[in-house]
Amino acid sequence: MSGVPDPPLPFTGGRIPASEQERTLVERRILWQFIVAPVVSFAALLGGFNLGWPGLAAVGVVGFGATALSIGGLAISERRLMFIRGGTMTPREYRYFIYDGLAAVPYGMAYVVGGVCLITVAGLFLSGASPEGMRAALLARPGLGLVPVGAALLFYGSGFVIGFVHRAGSPWQRAFGMLLDAPARLGGLILVALALAALVIGLVDLLSPAHFDRWFEFGYR
Numbered sequence: 001m002s003g004v005p006d007p008p009l010p011f012t013g014g015r016i017p018a019s020e021q022e023r024t025l026v027e028r029r030i031l032w033q034f035i036v037a038p039v040v041s042f043a044a045l046l047g048g049f050n051l052g053w054p055g056l057a058a059v060g061v062v063g064f065g066a067t068a069l070s071i072g073g074l075a076i077s078e079r080r081l082m083f084i085r086g087g088t089m090t091p092r093e094y095r096y097f098i099y100d101g102l103a104a105v106p107y108g109m110a111y112v113v114g115g116v117c118l119i120t121v122a123g124l125f126l127s128g129a130s131p132e133g134m135r136a137a138l139l140a141r142p143g144l145g146l147v148p149v150g151a152a153l154l155f156y157g158s159g160f161v162i163g164f165v166h167r168a169g170s171p172w173q174r175a176f177g178m179l180l181d182a183p184a185r186l187g188g189l190i191l192v193a194l195a196l197a198a199l200v201i202g203l204v205d206l207l208s209p210a211h212f213d214r215w216f217e218f219g220y221r
Contacts, residue, residue, distance in 0.1 A: 013164030014097035065118030075108030103162040110155040146202030153195035160188025
């Protein structure tokens with residue numbers, strides 16, 4: 001097999017592990033973070049629903065949240081993300097990809113926001129809040145959902161804007177490379193714009209409900 005295949009979308013700029021030791025690290029981490037932990041969490045969630053044990057289902061949600069926190073925390077501290085691609089026919093040395101750079105920090109923050117949201121919802125449920133009550137609270141104050149969603153989109157979009165590609169060469173070569181990266185960065189800018197809109201609307205709802213209610217009433221006249 002010649003050359004290194006394109007890294008998995010939507011990311012560009014990935015590399016294969018530089019040593020057997022690094023490949024083993026990636027393999028083990030992916031096994032636990034993307035296979036074992038999600039499978040165990042899903043089994044608890046599904047078992048809770050099928051057995052009529054809502055507490056067990058909530059534990060499964062906590063498991064998903066803790067997994068997301070683990071992925072995000074390591075991405076932030078190490079400034080790198082790790083992924084697996086291909087199937088059983090993919091040569092082992094080309095199965096794992098690493099993405100190094102500052103872009104891993106906002107991507108990691110997006111995982112952290114998602115993990116905190118999942119754990120918070122499960123914690124409220126275990127504390128006695130009903131799904132109907134949480135749904136009613138969200139409908140009454142949409143900012144409770146808009147703010148975390150906006151924050152996650154802001155971090156995710158910022159990751160696209162920063163990118164993992166490290167362009168080298170002459171100024172003309174770097175400029176041409178930036179053109180190649182433009183679609184991903186444009187998509188990131190769109191996500192950032194949507195995120196800022198969600199954050200502004202959500203914060204107005206939470207900090208000044210009267211203003212939000214007036215906006216909403218005006219929009220439906």
